[in-house]
Amino acid sequence: xxxxxxxHAGIEGKKILNGINLHIKAGEVHAIMGPNGSGKSTxxxxxxxxxxxxxxxxxxxxxxxxxxxxxxxxxxxEGLFLAFQYPVEIxxxxxxxxxxxxxxxxxxxxGEDPLDAVTFLKRMKEKMAxxxxxxxxxxxxxxxxxxxxxxxxxxxxxxxxxxxKLAILDETDSGLDIDAxxxxxxxxxxxxxxxxxxxVVTHYQRLLDYIVPDFVHVLYNGRxxxxxxxxxxxxxxxxxxxxxxxxxxxxxx
Amino acid sequence: xxxxxxxxxxxxxxQPSEDHGGLDKIREQAFTAFSNMGIPGTxxxxxxxxxxxxxxxxxxxxxxxxxxxxxxxxxxxxHPLYIYHVTDARSVNILSQPRxxxxxxxxxxxxxxxxxxxxxxxxxxxxxxxxxxxENAARLEYYKIQNDGSNTNQVSTTHxxxxxKSFTHTVTISLNGGLVRNNLNVILDAKNCEAHxxxxxxxxxxxxxxxxxxxxNIKPNCLSNELYKGILSDSATxxxxxxxxxxxxxxxxxxxxxxxxxxxxxxxxxxxKPQLEIFADDVKxxxxxxxxxxxxxxxxxxxxxxxxxxxxxxLLLSAYASDILEQIKPEALKLYVExxxxxxxxxxxx
Numbered sequence: 001x002x003x004x005x006x007x008h009a010g011i012e013g014k015k016i017l018n019g020i021n022l023h024i025k026a027g028e029v030h031a032i033m034g035p036n037g038s039g040k041s042t043x044x045x046x047x048x049x050x051x052x053x054x055x056x057x058x059x060x061x062x063x064x065x066x067x068x069x070x071x072x073x074x075x076x077x078e079g080l081f082l083a084f085q086y087p088v089e090i091x092x093x094x095x096x097x098x099x100x101x102x103x104x105x106x107x108x109x110x111g112e113d114p115l116d117a118v119t120f121l122k123r124m125k126e127k128m129a130x131x132x133x134x135x136x137x138x139x140x141x142x143x144x145x146x147x148x149x150x151x152x153x154x155x156x157x158x159x160x161x162x163x164x165k166l167a168i169l170d171e172t173d174s175g176l177d178i179d180a181x182x183x184x185x186x187x188x189x190x191x192x193x194x195x196x197x198x199x200v201v202t203h204y205q206r207l208l209d210y211i212v213p214d215f216v217h218v219l220y221n222g223r224x225x226x227x228x229x230x231x232x233x234x235x236x237x238x239x240x241x242x243x244x245x246x247x248x249x250x251x252x253x
Numbered sequence: 254x255x256x257x258x259x260x261x262x263x264x265x266x267x268q269p270s271e272d273h274g275g276l277d278k279i280r281e282q283a284f285t286a287f288s289n290m291g292i293p294g295t296x297x298x299x300x301x302x303x304x305x306x307x308x309x310x311x312x313x314x315x316x317x318x319x320x321x322x323x324x325x326x327x328x329x330x331x332h333p334l335y336i337y338h339v340t341d342a343r344s345v346n347i348l349s350q351p352r353x354x355x356x357x358x359x360x361x362x363x364x365x366x367x368x369x370x371x372x373x374x375x376x377x378x379x380x381x382x383x384x385x386x387x388e389n390a391a392r393l394e395y396y397k398i399q400n401d402g403s404n405t406n407q408v409s410t411t412h413x414x415x416x417x418k419s420f421t422h423t424v425t426i427s428l429n430g431g432l433v434r435n436n437l438n439v440i441l442d443a444k445n446c447e448a449h450x451x452x453x454x455x456x457x458x459x460x461x462x463x464x465x466x467x468x469x470n471i472k473p474n475c476l477s478n479e480l481y482k483g484i485l486s487d488s489a490t491x492x493x494x495x496x497x498x499x500x501x502x503x504x505x506x507x508x509x510x511x512x513x514x515x516x517x518x519x520x521x522x523x524x525x526k527p528q529l530e531i532f533a534d535d536v537k538x539x540x541x542x543x544x545x546x547x548x549x550x551x552x553x554x555x556x557x558x559x560x561x562x563x564x565x566x567x568l569l570l571s572a573y574a575s576d577i578l579e580q581i582k583p584e585a586l587k588l589y590v591e592x593x594x595x596x597x598x599x600x601x602x603x
Contacts, residue, residue, distance in 0.1 A: 048557050049556075049557070050553055051553070071556070071562070072553060072556040072557050073556045073557075073558075073559050073560055073561050073562065073565075075557075076556070076557055076558055076559035077559045081557075082557050084554065084557075087554070088548075088550050088551045088554040090548075090551050090554075090555075090569065090572055091572065091575075091576070092571070092572030092573060092574070092575035092576060093568055093569070093571075093572035093575075097568075098555070098558075098568070099558075101560055101564065101568065102555075102558040102559050102560050103559075105559050105560050105561060105564060106559035109559065141572070158558060162558065162559065
């Protein structure tokens with residue numbers, strides 16, 4: 001589904017990713033872990049197409065297309081979704097109108113007719129129940145005045161509505177208490193299918209207790225320095241990131 | 254012929270032959286004051302950014318008609334009172350000077366809507382004065398909708414004097430025009446008055462919008478709240494100048510003012526100047542202004558959900574304008590203005 005080869009990227013002349021290689025197949029859950037500043041959020045941003053990041057080298061293929069050639073909206077329409085670490089508050093933009101516009105713009109891109117009001121509403125109610133989000137929240141302006149947990153639940157609701165092939169969860173657990181993490185994770189787990197994949201970007205292991213990955217990759221200095229099964233996350237939790245740093249210092253030396 | 258002499262000649266034509274119980278004298282005095290001051294140039298502090306003198310390089314024809322109206326005691330007008338200003342500039346340049354007086358009597362309630370249309374492609378200049386007296390327990394909603402062509406120019410002055418405990422709510426929507434200058438003066442001349450001033454300007458091309466507002470707190474315990482928001486694209490220019498006076502007697506005044514601007518292009522600009530002059534010591538006043546670009550982070554957020562850049566921009570700008578549009582209470586008028594704005598977004602930003 002997603003093949004990243006030798007990806008180098010940076011922002012404002014500062015190089016952050018130094019040759020990422022990653023292969024994700026349908027049905028898999030991958031976790032990217034790493035200390036602060038290792039390039040986790042940069043990777044998520046580059047994949048979603050944030051314009052202030054610059055790709056210097058390498059390629060990203062998504063469902064047979066060159067992802068880096070596509071605008072952010074076309075990446076979304078092709079089936080990529082980024083759950084933001086800090087979802088943006090937009091006063092004056094109604095949450096329901098927003099998601100309806102998004103659903104129909106993606107349908108338009110795919111050559112499908114817009115959903116009629118009844119079908120849209122039915123689908124919305126269904127997904128709201130699935131990810132445990134209330135109508136009162138969605139009748140407000142997009143994310144305006146939402147708590148941290150509400151914002152993340154809204155991200156998962158949008159993910160449910162847009163039915164992406166690959167969802168990237170960028171530090172979805174940041175700022176959440178354990179109850180909120182559980183609710184958000186349950187929502188994500190209900191959206192797992194054989195034909196989609198999830199890339200979880202996280203600093204802490206605790207989110208992976210709820211969204212259990214098939215593979216764990218450790219990012220350090222803009223490169224994946226270690227990959228392994230889910231147990232690798234537990235090892236990191238126990239030993240901290242220092243052993244990765246030390247190992248790599250030795251390697252470089 | 255210089256401008257003053259030009260006006261003098263036309264002024265004399267309008268002076269009636271018989272006496273009008275002292276009115277003629279007032280008119281004479283007013284004309285003398287005008288002769289002494291002249292058309293304000295850019296060295297005049299209040300007109301620094303709005304070059305109104307340049308408009309008088311052309312010949313204008315000058316029709317005139319005053320309008321007066323009284324909303325009588327306790328009268329509550331169910332439907333908005335709609336004042337259309339139609340200028341016929343099909344054959345010549347037109348200068349019109351509509352002068353109106355409205356008195357909203359005790360306990361009366363009224364919604365007033367003013368809009369402006371010009372026929373033809375000649376130049377028009379409307380120099381309007383609307384004076385409104387609002388008495389005790391009265392309520393005024395006043396909406397000004399400016400959406401005329403680029404050949405039209407306007408200096409539109411609205412004096413509101415609240416002479417009894419009363420409520421006023423004004424919304425000024427400026428979507429187009431050549432040169433538009435609005436002077437909105439609200440004088441709070443009674444205890445416990447409340448005044449709300451809202452404005453939205455969305456200008457493109459070469460248009461120029463200038464909103465000068467004054468809230469003058471003369472008596473104690475009044476509340477005023479002011480929010481003006483602007484969107485400027487192409488080479489459009491904007492001015493906001495908001496003054497709040499709190500006179501010595503006006504203790505316990507609450508006065509809030511804010512002006513926000515979004516510049517969509519490098520060649521658009523805005524000059525914004527909030528001003529407070531406070532002579533009382535027990536007051537709450539805030540003021541502030543911002544000038545910025547469209548929220549890039551918001552734009553990316555919307556695009557990352559599959560929304561095209563153009564639609565995302567339109568959604569963000571509509572969202573930005575929405576808190577002013579919410580202040581338009583007559584539903585039909587609100588829908589109409591929303592439609593005008595959406596049409597502009599479609600047309601301008603494609």
